[in-house]
Amino acid sequence: MDDFFFGPGVVLITFFIAAAYSIYSFIKAAHLERMAKIEKGIDTNAPSNNNRYLDLKLGLLMVGVAFGLLLAYMLEKAFRIDELVFYPSFMLLFGGSSLIVAFFWVKKIRKNK
Structure with a gap:
């Protein structure tokens, strides 16, 4: 058990923690951006032009x-x-x-x- 934790276990745990934090940060940033748009009165349901093509x-x-x-x-x-x-x-x-x-x-x- 100790060999797994101190070998690839640390890498796997670090990877999953970093992935979870990245997803959390992305969702939080999207929420803050949407709230700022609502405060300024910008339509949040407008289609995005970024995903064309x-x-x-x-x-x-x-x-x-x-x-x-x-x-x-x-x-x-x-x-x-x-x-x-x-x-x-x-x-x-x-x-x-x-x-x-x-x-x-x-x-x-x-x-x-």
């Missing part, structure tokens, strides 16, 4: 991550390297580049409207 962004992100995984697998097999560094690095590289492409694509769509 979310499907496009998520779709391009998934395509980028999948392409990164595929390319990492092909490089690993082609060069016969058993390092696992290819997978996360290529996932992040192509996932990030796909989000940049999505940003410019959405910018172009908004400009045309």
